[in-house]
Amino acid sequence: xxxxxxxxxxxxxxxxxxxxxxxxxxxxxxxxxxxGSRAPICAGDIxxxxxxxxxxxxxVSYPLRDGVLExxxxxARMFQWLFKRxxxxxxxxxFGAMITCxxxxxxxxxxxxxxxxxxxxxxxxxxxxxxxxxALGAGLDLNGPEAKLLVDVGAGKITATLFTFGRVAAFGYxxxxxxxxxxxxxxxxxxxxxxxxxxxxxxEIKHTLGSAMPDKAPxxxxxxxxxxxxxxxxxxNFDIETRPxxxxxxxxxxxxxxxCSAVIDNAPEELSADLNDAGAVLxxxxxxxxxLDRRIGQALGIPCRVADAPETCAIRGLWKIxxxxxxxxxxxxxxxxxxxxx
Numbered sequence: 001x002x003x004x005x006x007x008x009x010x011x012x013x014x015x016x017x018x019x020x021x022x023x024x025x026x027x028x029x030x031x032x033x034x035x036g037s038r039a040p041i042c043a044g045d046i047x048x049x050x051x052x053x054x055x056x057x058x059x060v061s062y063p064l065r066d067g068v069l070e071x072x073x074x075x076a077r078m079f080q081w082l083f084k085r086x087x088x089x090x091x092x093x094x095f096g097a098m099i100t101c102x103x104x105x106x107x108x109x110x111x112x113x114x115x116x117x118x119x120x121x122x123x124x125x126x127x128x129x130x131x132x133x134x135a136l137g138a139g140l141d142l143n144g145p146e147a148k149l150l151v152d153v154g155a156g157k158i159t160a161t162l163f164t165f166g167r168v169a170a171f172g173y174x175x176x177x178x179x180x181x182x183x184x185x186x187x188x189x190x191x192x193x194x195x196x197x198x199x200x201x202x203x204e205i206k207h208t209l210g211s212a213m214p215d216k217a218p219x220x221x222x223x224x225x226x227x228x229x230x231x232x233x234x235x236x237n238f239d240i241e242t243r244p245x246x247x248x249x250x251x252x253x254x255x256x257x258x259x260c261s262a263v264i265d266n267a268p269e270e271l272s273a274d275l276n277d278a279g280a281v282l283x284x285x286x287x288x289x290x291x292l293d294r295r296i297g298q299a300l301g302i303p304c305r306v307a308d309a310p311e312t313c314a315i316r317g318l319w320k321i322x323x324x325x326x327x328x329x330x331x332x333x334x335x336x337x338x339x340x341x342x
Contacts, residue, residue, distance in 0.1 A: 003126065003325070004095040005086050006318040007117075008133070009078065011064045011156025011177060013285070014044075015315040016082050019322050023315045025085060031074055032060050038073065043081040052198040063116075066176055067102040067157025072112040079120035094123040098322050100130040100314055101333050102157050104173050114336035125336050128321055131161040132331035134283040136317030138307035142166050143327055147271035148278055151260060151296060152314075153286030155179045158256055160263045162271060166330040170267040172259045176252075178286035181206050184248035195227040195238055207288070209245040212253045212295035217246055253292065257299035264300060279303030285311040 006017040009029060016025040028048035031040040035057045040047070051060050063075040079097070083089045097117045101110055110127055117125035135142055135150040142148065143166040152159045156177040162170040182202040189195045197205070205225060211217035222239045229236040260280070264272050279302050282293055287310040297304030307313050321328050 002096055003098045003124075003322045005083070005089055005122075006098045006315065006322050007079070007082060008100045008130070008315040008318055009064060009075070010154055010314075011062065011067055011179065013155070013311075014078065014082065015312065016086065017315050017319040017322065018086055019319075021087075022319050023312065025082070026312070026315075029062050029064065029078060030060050031062070031077055031081075032058060034058055038077075040077050040081070043078065051200070064156060067154065068105045069109045069113050069116075072116045075113060075116035076119045079117050079122070083121050089121075095121075096124040096126065097122040098126045098128060098318060098325075100133050100318055101127040102173075103129045103131055103159060103161070103168075103171065103333075104157075104175075105333075107334075110334045111336070114334055118336060126325075127333040127335075128318060128328075129331045129333055130314055131159050132163070132328065133317035133321065134307075134314040135161070135163060135281070136320050136328070137313030137315065138281050138283050138310075138317070140281060142331075146278060147267070147274035149260075149264070149275055149280040149300075149302075151256075151280055151282050151287075153178060153256070153282060153284040153289075153292070153310075155285060158259070158284075158286070160260045162263055162267050164271055166328065168330075169271050170263045172263040172266075174255060174259055178206075178252065178289065181210065181248050181252050184251075185245060188244045188248055189227065189240070190230070192244065193238070194230045195225075195236070196230060197225060197227040201225060201227065205240060205245060206249070209240065209242050210249045211246060211290040212249065213291040214246040214250055216291070217242060219243065249289070253289070253295060257296055260296055261299055275300070275302045279305065282306045283310045283313040287311075 008015040014029040017023045027044035030047035031043045032047040114125045131152050134152045140148045142163050148163045154177045158174040160172045185202045287306045293304045293306050
């Protein structure tokens with residue numbers, strides 16, 4: 001079967017690769033709709049700019065929530081938007097789409113994702129484990145006998161997977177991602193300081209002041225931000241100290257470290273021993289949180305590193321699978337097309 005296009009659909013962003021060109025597009029996974037309409041006004045980065053700025057009767061939605069499909073109509077519209085931007089798709093009557101999917105997605109969610117791709121125009125659709133694709137994009141040899149620990153830290157999901165011989169030896173996940181830190185920053189600023197800030201501002205605050213090692217983070221940094229003063233009911237400039245941001249990060253980071261430790265504890269002893277040399281690899285946009293690799297390495301007692309361009313590992317790995325799927329059958333989660341669900 002021929003796969004012309006690969007799609008890494010995440011909670012926050014979507015990336016696309018073409019068989020002949022490799023990764024060709026990175027955009028927001030946002031869709032803007034008018035109330036009562038099934039066709040989006042716009043999609044991608046343009047729709048993302050409307051978050052917090054929509055007028056009456058317009059809303060911005062995302063196909064996925066916490067890493068899994070929430071609305072198959074939104075997914076179909078997102079796939080249609082992507083297919084129209086693919087030169088490889090527009091020159092073929094029939095084309096196959098390979099799509100990443102969260103390893104913990106339920107069968108009904110997987111089938112809905114495949115149906116959304118077919119409704120959007122694909123002749124065949126294939127689902128691939130997102131953690132396996134990310135591992136390949138990070139340069140790991142999944143089919144080797146030595147154990148490889150991949151920690152995929154995304155906006156909507158966090159997974160830790162121990163691979164060997166192309167199979168999963170141990171697995172763990174959190175049903176939320178680094179977006180939870182953004183939500184906690186917004187809540188702390190609202191309840192404790194009396195300011196409302198938007199989603200984009202919370203992300204900027206997290207990247208500027210956040211750290212996975214609160215004990216060693218500098219405490220004398222102050223960031224200038226803009227928000228709505230709840231008492232004054234007007235836009236205001238205010239200063240943010242490091243402490244509340246570190247508090248917002250700590251619960252999520254601590255739970256991530258515990259989850260990774262549980263994965264190693266549940267793995268066969270010899271595979272766990274391999275990690276003393278191989279270590280762990282972090283992928284996903286959330287891996288760029290300051291000192292996260294050091295925190296995970298200390299919790300596990302093994303080396304830990306962040307992959308090169310961690311946010312694009314999944315689409316690079318998916319492109320590799322598109323070129324030759326046969327060695328990676330263990331990563332396939334579902335296939336649908338003329339022969340139906342398999």
